[in-house]
Amino acid sequence: MPDSQRIIPVNIEDQMKSAYIDYSMSVIVSRALPDVRDGLKPVHRRVLFGMDELSLSFRSAHKKSARIVGEVLGKYHPHGDSSVYDTMVRMAQDWSLRYPLVDGQGNFGSMDGDSPAAMRYTEARLQRISDEILGDLDKDTVDFQLNFDDTLKEPTVLPTKIPNLLVNGASGIAVGMATNMMPHNLTEVVDGIIATVDKPEITIDELMQFIKAPDFPTGGIIYGVDGVREAFHTGRGRVVLRGRAEIKVDDNDRESIIISEIPFQVNKAVLVAKIAELANEGKITGISDVRDESDRDGLRIVIEIKRDAMASIVLSYLYKYTPLQTSYGVNNVALVGGRPMTLNLKDMVEEFITFRLEVIQRRTRYELNKALARAHILIGLLVALDYLDEVIALIRASSTPDDAREGLMNGDFIDDKDAFWAKFKDLVEEAQTEELVVLPGKVLSEQQARAILEMRLQKLTGLELDKIREEYAEIRELIDSLRAILESETLQRNIVKEELTEVKQRYGDERRSEISLDTADISITDMIPDEDVVVTISKLGYIKRTPVDEYRTQTRGGRGSRGSKTRNEDFVEHLFIASNHNYLLLFTEQGRCHWLRIYEIPEASKQSAGRVIQNILALPKEDKIRAYISVADLTDEEFLNEHSIIFATKKGVVKKTSLEAYSRPRSNGINAITINDGDQLIEARLTNGSSHVFLATRKGQAIHFEESTVRNMGRTAAGVRGITLNGEDDEVVGMVTLDHELDADKTILVVSEQGMGKRSDWSEYRITNRGGKGVRTMQVTDKTGMLVSLKAVSDDDDLMITNRSGIVIRMSMDNLRVMGRSTQGVRLIKLEKKDAIADVAVVRIEEDEEGEEE
Incomplete structure (x- = not known):
C-alpha cells in the first residue's frame, strides 16, 4: 500500500475536542478531585498506600522521606518527586490538616510559609489515625487496579473508617470545575453520621444540630451561620473566619492587641507584614509597633496601640483590610462513582454510610469465605481423626503421596460408607464453597486430603484432638455470625455505628473554631x-x-x-x-x-x-x-x-x-x-x-x-x-x-x-x-x-x-x-x-x- 494512502484525514476541530475532553477527564478523575468515599485524591492515596507497603505504621520507626517518595514514584505515581513530597509534607502539617495523616520528623515547614527541608533530611511514618484509613485493606474490601506499567496493583479507594472528606476537607482546581471543601470536627461528624444511620430520613437542619459548622485546624472564630447553612444545604456557600484577638491593657494604661489564632491557610509572616505596611502607609492609624512573638508554645502576634487611638477601632480595621478576617467559598465537588458532583451535607454523609456498608459487606464476605475454608479443612481433620487407624494404614500402604491423596479422597479407608455419610454428610456439605467442594463420588476434597497428609504427628495426641474440636465449634459460631451480618442490613448499620463510636473515642476532640451567631459583616460601630x-x-x-x-x-x-x-x-x-x-x-x-x-x-x-x-x-x-x-x-x-x-x-x-x-x-x-x-x-x-x-x-x-x-x-x-x-x-x-x-x-x-x-x-x-x-x-x-x-x-x-x-x-x-x-x-x-x-x-x-x- 502506498504511504500516501496510509494517512487518515481527521477534522482538526474533532481532534482537538476529543483530546481536550480526554485531558479534562484525566485531570478531573486522576488528579484534582477527591473521591467522596475516602476523601483522597490519587496522589494522597498512593502516598498512604506506599507508606503502608513499607510497613511505616505509627508503631514502627521513621523512615527517610526520600525512601518513601522513591517507593511511591517507582511503583504508583509516575510524576515529579516534588508533587509526592509536597503532598506528604502537607499531610504532616497540623496547621494544614485538621487531623494530620503523616507523622513527620524534621523540618516540615511553618505557618510563615517556610519551605520544608529537602526530602533527604526529613523522616516520616503514618499517624495512628491513618491505620483507620488503611485497615482491612487486605480483606478484599476495595477494588484494586493495575499501576501505570501494569506490574503491580494499587487500590482504587481506601477502606477508611474515618469520614476523611468531611473532617479534613479538600481543595483542587480541575478543568472547568474546582472543589473547596472545609474541614470539620471529627466528634461532630461521627455524631451526625450515627444520627443519620439511626434516622435515614433526617433533614439537613436536624443534621446541623450535630455538625454545626466547619472546624479549622488553626482555630479562629466563624462569624455568621447563614453562609454555613447555605453550604450545608446546597454544597455552595461562604464561610467567614476571623483570627482570635484579645485587647489587653498594661499597667501604664497602654492598649495592645494580642492575636493568638489566625484564619486557616493564612500565612502568618504575610499577615504581620501586611499589618506593618498598612500602618506605615497610614491606612490604619493608631499602631505604634507590630511584633511576632510566636514560639513552640503557640502563636502570638502583638500589636501595640498608640495612646490616642482605640484598640477596638484598630482591630476592626485589621479585620477589614488584612487577612485577619478571611472568607472561604465552599464548593463541595467530589467524585461519586467516577463522576464529579456537587454534594450537600447529607449527600456526603449518606455516601460515606453507603461506602462503609459496602466495605463491611465485602469484609464480612471475605471473613466468611476464610472461615468456611478453615471449617472445610477442620472437617477433613475430624474425619481423619475419627478413622485414625484406617487413615494411617492407607497412607502406609500407598506407594506415593498422590496415591495416598487419591485414596483419602475416594474414602478407601472407610468400610461402611453409608454409616460415614449418616454421620458426616451435614458437615461435609456445610463447609463447601465454589472453591472448596467434594466432587461427586468422593468422600473428601483435594484440600482436605492434602491437609490430612500434611498433619503433624503431634496432632494425634488427645489434647490436640480436643483443640481441633474446640476450634471447629468456635468457627461454626463465627460462620453463623458472619452469615447473620450479611443477611441483615440492621446488623451492618449497627457495625457502622460501633466502629464510628470507637473512632470518636480514640481520636475525637473539642472544637477549635468558635461559632459566633453575629453577622460576619459586623460594623465598627457595633464595637x-x-x-x-x-x-x-x-x-x-x-x-x-x-x-x-x-x-x-x-x-x-x-x-x-x-x-x-x-x-x-x-x-x-x-x-x-x-x-x-x-x-x-x-x-x-x-x-x-x-x-x-x-x-x-x-x-x-x-x-x-x-x-x-x-x-x-x-x-x-x-x-x-x-x-x-x-x-x-x-x-x-x-x-x-x-x-x-x-x-x-x-x-x-x-x-x-x-x-x-x-x-x-x-x-x-x-x-x-x-x-x-x-x-x-x-x-x-x-x-x-x-x-x-x-x-x-x-x-x-x-x-x-x-x-x-x-x-x-x-x-x-x-x-x-x-x-x-x-x-x-x-x-x-x-x-x-x-x-x-x-x-x-x-x-x-x-x-x-x-x-x-x-x-x-x-x-x-x-x-x-x-x-x-x-x-x-x-x-x-x-x-x-x-x-x-x-x-x-x-x-x-x-x-x-x-x-x-x-x-x-x-x-x-x-x-x-x-x-x-x-x-x-x-x-x-x-x-x-x-x-x-x-x-x-x-x-x-x-x-x-x-x-x-x-
Missing part, C-alpha cells in the same frame, strides 16, 4: 459604645474627643477649669457634643465637605491637645474646619429627602441644599458651596423645611427670616444674600435655625468678647425679609466688646465658654434668666487682662450630673 462625647477642634486644626463627664458643671461667674492644652497662639475654636456612632459632616471655610465617624476621632483627655486634623482627613493645610453637622444615619432616604443644609458665610451669604447631596462620603471630600473671594463659610445647619433662620453680625445686628424664603440650590451654587452688613469691618458671627414645634422652649443667646451675654425669647426678633439689616440684638460698647457668638439654648442646656487661653467654664442655662432683646446682658465669665472669649458651645445636661464649684 464602639454609643455614648456622647465632647469633640473639640482648635484654631490650628487639632481635633479630639473626650468623655462628657470629664467636664464639670460650674455656676455662672466662676473662673472655670483648664480645658485643652494648646500650642502658643492656639485656642479651641469648635466644641460640641455628639454620639460616637454619628456621622460628622465637616465643612471648611473654603466650602469643602468631609465626612468622619465620631469614633474615628482620636480619644484624648481634656488636657490633651488632640491630633492634627490633616492627619485624619485629606484636608489642605491652608483650609480649616468652620462648621459641622452631626447626622445619625446617612442611608435613610426619607430623612435625607426631608432635610436640607443651610449655609452662612462671613459676608452674609446664605444657601440651602438638600441633605441627600451630601450623603455619599468620599475620601477626598466634595465641594459643598462656592465661596467668593474674600469670603469664608462660618456655619452650616440642618433644617426640616419649616425652620426660622437667625443671623447675627459682629456689630450687634440680627436678622430673622423664614427658611422657605431661601430656595433649594445645587451643591456648587454660591447662595443669596442673607443679611446686609454695616461696613467693610462688619461680618456675620453666627447662625441659628429654629422650628416652632420642635424648638418652642429655645431662646436666643448672644455672647460678646468681654464675657457679656443674655438670653432673649426668639419671638422678640420680628420676622423680616431675607437680605435686610435686621434689628439690634446687643448694644456693642468697649465694655462688652464685639459680638462673638449667636446660639439657641433652653433651660435644659449647659453652656461651655472657651477663651483664647484655653480656659473652659461650664454653666447651666437655668442660672441665666431670659431678658429683653434691648437689654445689655450680664457677665458670664471673668476674664484675665488681654484675654477674650473664643468660642461658645451648647451642651445637654446629663441627668445624673450635679453642680460643682471650683
Whole structure:
C-alpha cells in the first residue's frame, strides 16, 4: 500500500475536542478531585498506600522521606518527586490538616510559609489515625487496579473508617470545575453520621444540630451561620473566619492587641507584614509597633496601640483590610462513582454510610469465605481423626503421596460408607464453597486430603484432638455470625455505628473554631459604645474627643477649669457634643465637605491637645474646619429627602441644599458651596423645611427670616444674600435655625468678647425679609466688646465658654434668666487682662450630673 494512502484525514476541530475532553477527564478523575468515599485524591492515596507497603505504621520507626517518595514514584505515581513530597509534607502539617495523616520528623515547614527541608533530611511514618484509613485493606474490601506499567496493583479507594472528606476537607482546581471543601470536627461528624444511620430520613437542619459548622485546624472564630447553612444545604456557600484577638491593657494604661489564632491557610509572616505596611502607609492609624512573638508554645502576634487611638477601632480595621478576617467559598465537588458532583451535607454523609456498608459487606464476605475454608479443612481433620487407624494404614500402604491423596479422597479407608455419610454428610456439605467442594463420588476434597497428609504427628495426641474440636465449634459460631451480618442490613448499620463510636473515642476532640451567631459583616460601630462625647477642634486644626463627664458643671461667674492644652497662639475654636456612632459632616471655610465617624476621632483627655486634623482627613493645610453637622444615619432616604443644609458665610451669604447631596462620603471630600473671594463659610445647619433662620453680625445686628424664603440650590451654587452688613469691618458671627414645634422652649443667646451675654425669647426678633439689616440684638460698647457668638439654648442646656487661653467654664442655662432683646446682658465669665472669649458651645445636661464649684 502506498504511504500516501496510509494517512487518515481527521477534522482538526474533532481532534482537538476529543483530546481536550480526554485531558479534562484525566485531570478531573486522576488528579484534582477527591473521591467522596475516602476523601483522597490519587496522589494522597498512593502516598498512604506506599507508606503502608513499607510497613511505616505509627508503631514502627521513621523512615527517610526520600525512601518513601522513591517507593511511591517507582511503583504508583509516575510524576515529579516534588508533587509526592509536597503532598506528604502537607499531610504532616497540623496547621494544614485538621487531623494530620503523616507523622513527620524534621523540618516540615511553618505557618510563615517556610519551605520544608529537602526530602533527604526529613523522616516520616503514618499517624495512628491513618491505620483507620488503611485497615482491612487486605480483606478484599476495595477494588484494586493495575499501576501505570501494569506490574503491580494499587487500590482504587481506601477502606477508611474515618469520614476523611468531611473532617479534613479538600481543595483542587480541575478543568472547568474546582472543589473547596472545609474541614470539620471529627466528634461532630461521627455524631451526625450515627444520627443519620439511626434516622435515614433526617433533614439537613436536624443534621446541623450535630455538625454545626466547619472546624479549622488553626482555630479562629466563624462569624455568621447563614453562609454555613447555605453550604450545608446546597454544597455552595461562604464561610467567614476571623483570627482570635484579645485587647489587653498594661499597667501604664497602654492598649495592645494580642492575636493568638489566625484564619486557616493564612500565612502568618504575610499577615504581620501586611499589618506593618498598612500602618506605615497610614491606612490604619493608631499602631505604634507590630511584633511576632510566636514560639513552640503557640502563636502570638502583638500589636501595640498608640495612646490616642482605640484598640477596638484598630482591630476592626485589621479585620477589614488584612487577612485577619478571611472568607472561604465552599464548593463541595467530589467524585461519586467516577463522576464529579456537587454534594450537600447529607449527600456526603449518606455516601460515606453507603461506602462503609459496602466495605463491611465485602469484609464480612471475605471473613466468611476464610472461615468456611478453615471449617472445610477442620472437617477433613475430624474425619481423619475419627478413622485414625484406617487413615494411617492407607497412607502406609500407598506407594506415593498422590496415591495416598487419591485414596483419602475416594474414602478407601472407610468400610461402611453409608454409616460415614449418616454421620458426616451435614458437615461435609456445610463447609463447601465454589472453591472448596467434594466432587461427586468422593468422600473428601483435594484440600482436605492434602491437609490430612500434611498433619503433624503431634496432632494425634488427645489434647490436640480436643483443640481441633474446640476450634471447629468456635468457627461454626463465627460462620453463623458472619452469615447473620450479611443477611441483615440492621446488623451492618449497627457495625457502622460501633466502629464510628470507637473512632470518636480514640481520636475525637473539642472544637477549635468558635461559632459566633453575629453577622460576619459586623460594623465598627457595633464595637464602639454609643455614648456622647465632647469633640473639640482648635484654631490650628487639632481635633479630639473626650468623655462628657470629664467636664464639670460650674455656676455662672466662676473662673472655670483648664480645658485643652494648646500650642502658643492656639485656642479651641469648635466644641460640641455628639454620639460616637454619628456621622460628622465637616465643612471648611473654603466650602469643602468631609465626612468622619465620631469614633474615628482620636480619644484624648481634656488636657490633651488632640491630633492634627490633616492627619485624619485629606484636608489642605491652608483650609480649616468652620462648621459641622452631626447626622445619625446617612442611608435613610426619607430623612435625607426631608432635610436640607443651610449655609452662612462671613459676608452674609446664605444657601440651602438638600441633605441627600451630601450623603455619599468620599475620601477626598466634595465641594459643598462656592465661596467668593474674600469670603469664608462660618456655619452650616440642618433644617426640616419649616425652620426660622437667625443671623447675627459682629456689630450687634440680627436678622430673622423664614427658611422657605431661601430656595433649594445645587451643591456648587454660591447662595443669596442673607443679611446686609454695616461696613467693610462688619461680618456675620453666627447662625441659628429654629422650628416652632420642635424648638418652642429655645431662646436666643448672644455672647460678646468681654464675657457679656443674655438670653432673649426668639419671638422678640420680628420676622423680616431675607437680605435686610435686621434689628439690634446687643448694644456693642468697649465694655462688652464685639459680638462673638449667636446660639439657641433652653433651660435644659449647659453652656461651655472657651477663651483664647484655653480656659473652659461650664454653666447651666437655668442660672441665666431670659431678658429683653434691648437689654445689655450680664457677665458670664471673668476674664484675665488681654484675654477674650473664643468660642461658645451648647451642651445637654446629663441627668445624673450635679453642680460643682471650683
